[in-house]
Amino acid sequence: MTTSSTDDWLSQLHANGYRLTAPRRIVIDIVAQSQRVLSPAEVHRLARKRYPAIGLVTVYRTLEKLEELSLIQRVHQPGGCHAFIAAAEGHQHLLICQQCGLAEYFSGDNLDPLMANIGRDTGYIIKEHWLQFFGLCEDCRK
Ligand SMILES: [Zn+2]
Ligand SMILES: [Zn+2]
Structure with a gap:
């Protein structure tokens, strides 16, 4: 930034x-x-x-x-x-360090089959998703 x-x-x-x-x-x-x-x-x-x-x-x-x-x-x-x-431009997903709060955006996922399954099982039409992963960044793992 x-x-x-x-x-x-x-x-x-x-x-x-x-x-x-x-x-x-x-x-x-x-x-x-x-x-x-x-x-x-x-x-x-x-x-x-x-x-x-x-x-x-x-x-x-x-x-x-x-x-x-x-x-x-x-x-x-x-x-x-x-x-x-x-905020990031366009559709992005977030990866956040639970220890220091460092955040990174990443694109690309393969959620379509999962969403299709969930939609079929629940009768919903799924239009959007919001993905945030939490973990430890490289520095916090040392
Ligand atoms: Zn960290
Ligand atoms: Zn996505």
């Missing part, structure tokens, strides 16, 4: 009439540049290093707006809480 995603997000938010205050810009930059999934509390902790007065409410509202514009994707953590990562 590069700094260009921060600029891109800022212009998309601006185009959607979102006021880009200094604290909001910091939240946007942190999430746009992160290669790890971040919970709202983690974003808040990182943002306070750059803007000590920033409130958790600002963090939540900014994340909400980013999610609304599909710029970030919600990740369900095994603990039950959730975190966010910059």
Whole structure:
């Protein structure tokens, strides 16, 4: 990820009439540049290093707006809480390190036969799927 995603997000938010205050810009930059999934509390902790007065409410509202514009994707953590990562273009699947939160997108799956079977057994027409794998990254395995 590069700094260009921060600029891109800022212009998309601006185009959607979102006021880009200094604290909001910091939240946007942190999430746009992160290669790890971040919970709202983690974003808040990182943002306070750059803007000590920033409130958790600002963090939540900014994340909400980013999610609304599909710029970030919600990740369900095994603990039950959730975190966010910059969204990928197109249909992608996520691989997330349970220890450090490092996230990687990958494409390609062969779920069609599985979906066809489940659809037949349940009578559903399956239209979409969402795939997230959890494990340990190379560094965390050392
Ligand atoms: Zn890791
Ligand atoms: Zn897929």
